[in-house]
Amino acid sequence: MGLLAPSWAGSAVAGLTGDAGYLRALLDAEAALTRAQAALGLAPQSAAAAVTAAAAEPHRHDARTLALRARAAGNPVVPLVADLTAAVADRDPGAAAYVHRGATSQDILDTATMLVCARALDTVLPDLARTAAVLRRTAAEHRDTPMAGRTLTQHAVPTTFGLKAAGWRSLVLDAHDRLASVRAALPVQLGGAAGTLAAFHAYAEAEGGRPPAPDLGSRLLARYAAETGLAAPALPWHTLRTPVADLAGALAFTAGALGKLAADVLTLSRTELGELAEGSGGGSSAMPHKANPVRATLIAAAARQVPGLAAVLYGSLAAEDERPAGAWHAEWQPLRDALRLTGGAARDAAELTAHLRVHPHRMRQNLDATGGLVVTERLVAALTALIGRAEARRILDTAARRSAERDIELPAALDEALNEALPMAPCEALPMAPCEALPMAPCEERPAPSDGAPAPPGAPALSASRLRQLLDPTGYLGSAGALVDRALERPEHPAQELP
16 A cells, blocks of 8 residues: 555555556456467467456455465466466356367466566656656746756856756756656467467467467467457567566666756755755655645655665576576565556655745855855966966965865955965066056956967956956856756657557
């Protein structure tokens, strides 16, 4: 029920991947197999109708009883086949012999698992599409909204919230593309006891009086795929677990991509930052004032779990022989958990982004919090043109350190550092470039030598007006706006589009 899993409780994926959902898929797989054989003349049409009708009554099967009986054979298909056979016999005694004929338990459970995955992904993909569409609008609206870029938890250089939102959208679209590709390739499973489809040949020969065509297995596989709506694999994949591994990787990527969005929301919604807020935060059992970022918290929790589950599924690639003992069985629960967690995260991401509150005024306040330190990179570039890069970097390092340590404004710290570094060298003392010789370039804005070497000691720094301009963080956004425009050229898939 998800008592300890609020990240997926109540989601569409939770229902589709529950025991009832799996039971439905197991019965669908059995019915589709009989229909596929009937289509190729390997079973009467009446048998296909009887099996399909009996399989359409999942309520007649108790999941708990099947689970307990599954311990005897190691999987739930064996007891389910027995019950389904009995149910078909009640309708049409002659049709009972065609239940599960020629298949092995792994054929049915793998096919059912792929049906469950397909149905689950058909709810995840629209949620991702909705999230991407909201983020497109957010990125466009805040294309030029300045905020502090942060690296290693500290202010770095200015950026825009639009660029951040465009980055989130890019990851969501990447996740959608990966899941859509995997969804389209989810294959049916049919190989018989050891992947040769020999039993189907044997039944066809026994009933037809002569060996069937060599391509019987391939034709049956294609028809089975058509009956289930899944892809037809080139080979039975009992121990060739590419489909599960590919799905594991796509789920882990999706959870991580949504986790990046959640991590940023969690950081930027801290009380001391206040740049973002969830539309309706969660309450606290002890503190009435709390409005916790619950959606982001649940997404972050899922992002930490799915990679570990994917590791188990990748580990099951090392499966021995033609049917494995343990490797296959180890996949079932981790795959279901990964689907649930990712599906829940996609649901929460759609809700989170739809109601996310952006506070540009707090972004600007925080951007100004360091008194100009956030643009020291820009100042280095400006001073390099006057006194050379090495000297400019040294002076700015000194000024930035003093500004932080002594809590003084950066312009004052910079002026002090410049005076110490460039003493007793008035403009008139510079023999190569007297002020009078530079009518278009006042003394305080004299360029560096053309070869890039440092100007003579005592070269003047920046005018007060130019310094004020350089200290404005909104003027140091680089290509942020153009990058947003470029990112938004990438289309998203319609939310209603299904593979």
